[in-house]
Amino acid sequence: MIIESDKPQTREELFIALYESTFPKVATFIRKMNGSFDEAKDIFQDALIIYYEKKAEPDFSVKVDDKAYLMGICKHLWYKHHHANTLKQSLEMTAELKLTTEEEPKISESILQFIEVSGKKCLDLLKAFYYDKLSMKDLAGKFGFAGEHSATVQKYKCLEKVRTAIQHKSLTKEDFYV
Amino acid sequence: MCEAQYLENYLTGTLSPEDSLVMDARVLLDMGLNDKIIWQQRTYELVKAYGRKQLKMEIEKVHNQLFSEKRFSSFRQKIKNIFN
Numbered sequence: 001m002i003i004e005s006d007k008p009q010t011r012e013e014l015f016i017a018l019y020e021s022t023f024p025k026v027a028t029f030i031r032k033m034n035g036s037f038d039e040a041k042d043i044f045q046d047a048l049i050i051y052y053e054k055k056a057e058p059d060f061s062v063k064v065d066d067k068a069y070l071m072g073i074c075k076h077l078w079y080k081h082h083h084a085n086t087l088k089q090s091l092e093m094t095a096e097l098k099l100t101t102e103e104e105p106k107i108s109e110s111i112l113q114f115i116e117v118s119g120k121k122c123l124d125l126l127k128a129f130y131y132d133k134l135s136m137k138d139l140a141g142k143f144g145f146a147g148e149h150s151a152t153v154q155k156y157k158c159l160e161k162v163r164t165a166i167q168h169k170s171l172t173k174e175d176f177y178v
Numbered sequence: 179m180c181e182a183q184y185l186e187n188y189l190t191g192t193l194s195p196e197d198s199l200v201m202d203a204r205v206l207l208d209m210g211l212n213d214k215i216i217w218q219q220r221t222y223e224l225v226k227a228y229g230r231k232q233l234k235m236e237i238e239k240v241h242n243q244l245f246s247e248k249r250f251s252s253f254r255q256k257i258k259n260i261f262n
Contacts, residue, residue: 015240020253027260037261045237049230107227115224123228130222131229153180159221160182166224167217176220 015048022067026074033078043081047073056133106178114169115162122158129155185218 023044030040051070054060062069115123125143128134134142140151170176187193188201205212244250
């Protein structure tokens, strides 16, 4: 994992650095394409999410540097949103981003809010492991468990707790997805 | 190994081939187990949606900082010039 720590402080610094280094270039590109500031903002923020998720993958490596990669994602998103000539984009990038941006079902906000209220602690623990991809050791440290073993036990307890809660809350698929 | 862990191993293909086959058969026969698997998959999706939501909020916070705090005024000016 390249993002060394999941502490918001550190993540915040990372995002500020990326904004300062890359947003002006993205804004220049979007402006050239007759886009607005708001469009530049939306595209850049979506790109940061994709970038973050990709970087968190354990076997992920990029051949170009971070700024160029982020810029590439922004261009890809722009062309995608505008149905413009996507052939300009490298096939590799297009194939790679498909996984992240296009396969995801939208979870209904009401289910998410229900769990955020009833099981926030568990959700935070599960997010740290499955989304931020923290190691068991870091997870234990962050959440104050005695060691990796108790963190693992707690993680699965939480998984079961949230699973049971959403199963009881929404008995049909329609309640779950938007 | 608890049930959630066992189901996760089944879903990620990390059970032994024999155990995996046994589970395939059990899932077919046991609707309750089948439901648990479906809901566990939805739990992963939910966690991802939650992760994204939190991340979006963090990014928005950074954006607001950059476009309001004094220490970033030259950055702001740079962006302003691009859209003027």
